[in-house]
Amino acid sequence: MPPPSLADAARVVADAAVYRVKKREAGNLVTSISLAVALGLALRDVAHRFAFGLALNLFVYLVNDCFDVDVDAHAEGRDRARTRFLAEHVASGWLGVVLVGAACLAIAAAHGRGLLLVFAINVVVIIAYSRWLKRMPIGDLLAMAAWGVSMALVGTPLDAGDGLRLVGLLGLLCVVTEGVQVIRDEPTDRAAGVRTTAVAFGVGATALVTRLMIVVSAAYATLLLHRFFGVVLLLGLLTPYTTAAAERSWDRLRVLFGLTWLAILAHRALGGHLLPLLG
Numbered sequence: 560m561p562p563p564s565l566a567d568a569a570r571v572v573a574d575a576a577v578y579r580v581k582k583r584e585a586g587n588l589v590t591s592i593s594l595a596v597a598l599g600l601a602l603r604d605v606a607h608r609f610a611f612g613l614a615l616n617l618f619v620y621l622v623n624d625c626f627d628v629d630v631d632a633h634a635e636g637r638d639r640a641r642t643r644f645l646a647e648h649v650a651s652g653w654l655g656v657v658l659v660g661a662a663c664l665a666i667a668a669a670h671g672r673g674l675l676l677v678f679a680i681n682v683v684v685i686i687a688y689s690r691w692l693k694r695m696p697i698g699d700l701l702a703m704a705a706w707g708v709s710m711a712l713v714g715t716p717l718d719a720g721d722g723l724r725l726v727g728l729l730g731l732l733c734v735v736t737e738g739v740q741v742i743r744d745e746p747t748d749r750a751a752g753v754r755t756t757a758v759a760f761g762v763g764a765t766a767l768v769t770r771l772m773i774v775v776s777a778a779y780a781t782l783l784l785h786r787f788f789g790v791v792l793l794l795g796l797l798t799p800y801t802t803a804a805a806e807r808s809w810d811r812l813r814v815l816f817g818l819t820w821l822a823i824l825a826h827r828a829l830g831g832h833l834l835p836l837l838g
Contacts, residue, residue, distance in 0.1 A: 560650060567651035572659060574641045575621050585616040586813065587707070590729060590820055591714030597824040598715060598722050604670075611666045611674055612713040618659045619685040619710075625652045626689035630751050673717050680709045696759035699741060700734050700768070707733025724783055725823065731776040732816050735795065738769030739812060743805030766800035784823055791819050 561567070579585050591612055595605045628646050645652050660682075667674035684705050692702035708730035715722025738756070741748070742765050745757040757765040773795040781789030795815055798808045 561648060563648075563650040563654040565654070567648045568655040568658060571624075571645055571648065571652045572617065572621065572655040574644065575624055575655075576617055578641055579616070579620050583810075583813075584620070586817070587710040587729075588612045588616055588713075589817075591711050593821065593824055594711065594714035594722060594725060597828050598719060600716075607666070607670050608674070608713055611663065611670065611678075612710075614659060614663045614666055615678065615681060615710070615713065618656065618663050619681060619706075621652065621656045621659055622685050623689045625649060625656060628652070630753065674713070676717065677709065677712045680712070681706075684709045694753050694755065696754055696756045699755050700737055700772075703733045703737035704730045707731075721827070728776065728779055728784070728823075729820075731772060731779055734772045735769055735776065736809060736812055736816075738765055738772065739800065739805050739809045741765060742769070742800055742802055743809065745802055762800075762802055769800055770796055780819075780823075785826060788819055788823055788826075791815075791822075 588609070592605060592609050595608050600608075624645060628642060628649055663678050664675075667678045684702065688699075688702040688706060692698040708726055711726040711729040715726060717723075741755040741757040742762050744755070745762055745765075748755050749758045756768070773792060777789040777792040779789075780792055792815070795812055798804075798811050800808060
């Protein structure tokens with residue numbers, strides 16, 4: 560294995576960024592920044608949080624890629640050239656992690672203690688998830704809830720009760736999308752000996768848990784936001800939760816959750832008057 564180099568680290572970082580864009584991931588950046596805008600934060604504050612969120616997304620995906628390089632190299636649906644290069648230059652991959660992490664730390668420090676705490680939380684969550692929890696039944700789902708909350712904290716001051724309430728909903732919805740992903744990856748994970756919730760308990764049981772979390776998310780939205788949003792989220796129960804349909808279901812849920820999120824923020828921005836006929 561060659562020693563780490565800046566050129567190879569730069570390629571690993573660039574490959575990770577391009578791959579995640581192609582996979583339509585890092586949607587949390589849109590939700591966190593839209594939250595910051597809805598909370599009425601100053602433009603400079605929003606821009607600072609955007610820069611931090613961009614670097615943080617790249618950091619967490621790089622950490623996950625470096626931990627999972629051996630599994631990803633044999634998994635279906637992966638970019639084989641990208642994973643092969645990372646496997647051959649994993650030391651440079653970790654150098655990329657350090658450099659991007661340093662950028663996150665610098666951006667957070669320039670903002671204040673709030674983003675420094677958010678960065679520290681995300682470091683703990685992503686390492687625990689990538690190293691242990693994603694291979695533990697139920698632990699993978701709980702870790703994704705923590706990840707959803709920790710990433711969404713980019714968009715809100717930590718003393719903003721309204722923002723934290725909305726962040727809680729995002730954490731619950733992340734459990735739903737993680738359930739779909741472990742269902743999708745069940746054949747590959749089973750072949751690789753990775754004991755996710757879907758591998759340990761089966762696709763049917765995981766689908767049941769995923770549907771239950773939709774109901775929990777809907778109840779949360781009903782009680783803390785508005786009953787209309789709870790009803791809309793229940794539409795996720797109509798989505799099929801099978802390995803064959805998981806890719807399409809993931810996209811459908813992202814659309815449903817994304818539109819619901821934007822409607823929630825619009826409702827809040829209008830002082831709760833977006834749905835006057837519904838009380």
